[in-house]
Amino acid sequence: MSDQEGSVSTEVSGISEVKEWLSKTFEVAGKPVPEFEYTPRSVSHLHHLVTLSKAKDEAARLVARDFRLKAAEYRSQAARIREILENVGLAQESLPSNVVASAQVLANVSNLLNIRDTELSSFLVAMGDISLRKTGVEEKRAKVHKESKFLLDYTRKAIARLTYLKRTLAQLEDEVAPCEAQMESWSNYLKVMAQKERQYVQQCANYETRLNRVGYTPEISHRVLVDMAEHRKELERQTKPILDTLRSYQDLPPDKALAALAIEDKKRQYAAAEKRLEDVLQAALLNEG
Known part of the structure; x- marks a missing residue:
């Protein structure tokens, strides 16, 4: 309860503050305090502003008091210097106008250079500072000039590039119509090629079906067929004498017993030749595989 009462009292004191x-601030401005709701959030913000305002007012009072003290010191020093000058006969009223003007110019230059006195050393230090600042300004100016030149060159290149791109765009726009016609021609050509492709695929499928129907296998190649043809020629060459002998028997007088024996012998020779042909073909197929 004590903590809650303390927070409530703090909030009340903050609102009153x-x-x-607000009343003092708006009274100085000559305006009435506007009506608004004092919520915890608004009171917190306003209290923060009050704290900042008081801190700045205090700082301003300190600065103003310091300025007043310095002004009093300057007035006192000016009165002392004026008294000294009057004692030595150098009062402002007795000085020539050109001397007064020169002194005024000297004072204005001192104020312009922000120096405390008119000593030669102060002027030299101020002039040195101005020279350093001048050098810095010249360096910055040279740097800016260099950057400006670079940007100018870059801008010129960008303009040239833009001109080139515009010219290229115009050229491409002029080439659109011929390219569209060429694209249309290519499209028609591709359609024809696609149709031919389907036709060739169908023909290949038909040829594969026909080859499968006749018993074609991948082992049968052109080389195998050539070898088989050569073996066939060799067998024909070997069987030709036998066939010639058989044909010569047709001219002999018919003798059933001898003819039967001869026929059986030729049949055996023919069967042996066929078996040899089959063995050779089988060996050729195995070697090709």
């Missing part, structure tokens, strides 16, 4: 500050 804010109200007091």
Whole structure:
């Protein structure tokens, strides 16, 4: 309960402080305090502003007091210097106008250079500082000039590039119509090629079906067929004498017993030749595989 009461009392004191500050501030401005709701959030913000305002007012009072003290010191020093000058006969009223003007110019230059006195060393230090700042400004100016030149060159290149791109765009726009016609021609050509492709695929499928129907296998190649043809020729060459002998028997007188024996012998020779042909073909197929 004590903590809650403390927070409530703090909030009440904050509201009263804010109200007091608002009334003083608007009273100085000659305006009435506007009506608004004092919520915890608004009171917190206003209290923060009150704190900042008081801190700045205090700082301003300190600075103003320091300025007043310095002004009093300057007035006192000016009165002392004026008294000294009057004692030595150098009062402002007795000085020539050109001397007064020169002194005024000297004072203005001192104020312009922001120096405390008119000593030669102060002027030299101020002139040195101005020279350094001048050098810095010249360096910055040279740097800016260099950057400006670079940007100018870059801008010129960009303009040239833009001109080139515009010219290229115009050229491409002029070439659109011929390219569209060529694309249309290529499209028609591709359609024809696609149709031919389907036709060739169908023909290949038909040829594969026909080859499968006749018993074609991948082992049968052109080389195998050539070898088989050569073996066939060799067998024909070997069987030709036998066939010639058989044909010569047709001219002999018919003798059933001898003819039967001869026929059986030729049949055996023919069967042996066929078996040899089959063995050779089988060996050729195995070697090709």
